[in-house]
Amino acid sequence: MSSLLRFLGIQKSEGHPGSQVSEPVDRIAAELDGLSPERARFYACFAYVLARVAEADLKIEEGEIAAMERALVEVAGIPPEEAGLAIRIARSEVEALGGSLNFLVTQEFGQSSSTAEKLQLIECLYAVAAADDSVTGAENNDILSIASELGLPRQDALAIRARFRDKLAELRPLPGE
Numbered sequence: 001m002s003s004l005l006r007f008l009g010i011q012k013s014e015g016h017p018g019s020q021v022s023e024p025v026d027r028i029a030a031e032l033d034g035l036s037p038e039r040a041r042f043y044a045c046f047a048y049v050l051a052r053v054a055e056a057d058l059k060i061e062e063g064e065i066a067a068m069e070r071a072l073v074e075v076a077g078i079p080p081e082e083a084g085l086a087i088r089i090a091r092s093e094v095e096a097l098g099g100s101l102n103f104l105v106t107q108e109f110g111q112s113s114s115t116a117e118k119l120q121l122i123e124c125l126y127a128v129a130a131a132d133d134s135v136t137g138a139e140n141n142d143i144l145s146i147a148s149e150l151g152l153p154r155q156d157a158l159a160i161r162a163r164f165r166d167k168l169a170e171l172r173p174l175p176g177e
Contacts, residue, residue: 024048024093024101025108031085032078038112043076044086045109046121049146051090052102053125056142060091063131071124103149110150118150122160130167137170 028044035043050071054064065087072083094102110118122143129139140161147157165171 024090024097025105027093028086028089031089032076032082035076035078042109042112043072043078044090045105045112046076046124047072047086047090048093048101048105049109049121050124050128051087051094052099052105053139053142053146054091054128055094056129056138057136058138061132063133064128065091067124067128067131071127075120075124106146106149113150115152118147118152119156119160121150122147122152122157126160126164126167130164133167134169135164135167140168140170 025041025044025048028047029037029040032040032043047068050068051060054060054068068087068090069080069083072078072086073080076083078086109121113121125143125146126135129135129143143161144154144157147154161168
């Protein structure tokens with residue numbers, strides 16, 4: 001019963017007191033060598049949220065995978081092979097769990113990040129969504145929801161979104177226009 005409660009995000013993980021997010025973040029964090037356990041969990045949450053947005057339109061493109069890996073390498077300084085493995089695990093967890101832990105993982109990231117780190121995540125989320133040359137409505141809505149879940153002012157998220165205006169599917173002309 002306790003493993004079911006942990007899976008649903010209801011029971012706290014024994015390995016990380018105070019955390020409601022268990023196995024998915026732990027699996028990703030375990031692959032991030034050279035980081036303190038706290039920073040490994042921080043970047044595991046970061047990777048999970050990146051995968052959440054990539055999966056928002058129900059398909060993860062190769063360009064999105066590369067953008068997620070690049071974000072971990074550039075933002076976290078994680079070696080490329082570790083970033084690739086962390087992203088593969090994050091994708092697998094997001095796909096398997098069908099979004100059941102999205103809010104809890106985002107909440108954990110929000111509790112352990114500064115405002116600048118939250119804004120950096122939103123920037124990376126738009127870069128991942130735009131990697132296939134189009135930010136779908138589902139991806140955009142998910143990013144704006146994440147910004148809200150992180151407690152960021154909407155105008156801050158919209159300012160970042162404005163930099164990706166040419167990639168927003170909803171603002172592009174329809175075929176034949």
